Amino acid sequence: MTLILYSLCGADASRPFSPHCWKIVMALHHKGLAFEERPLPFTAIPTVEQGASKTVPLLRDGERLVSDSFDIALYLDETYSDRPSLFGGEGGEAMARFIEGFSQTVIHTAATRIALMDIHDMLDTPDQAYFRDSREKRLGKPLEAIAAGRDAEIAAFPAKLEPLRHMLKFQPFIGGDGPLFADYILFGALQWLRITSGSIHLPADDPAALWFERCLDLHGAEARQVA
Incomplete structure (x- = not known):
């Protein structure tokens, strides 16, 4: 049975952009599992699967529903243990937790x-209203006030990836010679930035940008098709 992955999109369903959903898209390809992706706008998420989740990714595998990207990755590794591992053992799982923390507290904040x-402008009118209300409550400022600092954020962004550059002196992926879920976590954040803002805001010859390009080429370059 084909798995179903509910993900996030704006007005254009062909451009799903959630960083957390991209982790799972890459994880499913890594596992070699057939799946159907069903992108949803923000306001439609609570209407599917009898309101099982207010957020995506949400994965249906037969009778099983799993939410939260890390929990889905753990589920996939346990359920499909005969396929390539997403973690490569307990150490890889612990590493992925660290990368998740770094990505969400440093990279997601900047992105x-x-x-x-850009995200606001990608949405239909009902979702724009939801997005503005929810983000302004969360961030404590009007969207326009936050966006006023965009150029400064872009200028400061490359420095935030210095830990990745240091690691890439020794290996091509966070997972070593090949990618693991830790790579997909950070990739998801940069793919989110690429799809929504049109760029990852790094020089083309930056080692971090070259790592991102290697990730885009993984699994038949499926991730490269969304722009």
């Missing part, structure tokens, strides 16, 4: 400030 208005 939000860079792409906030």
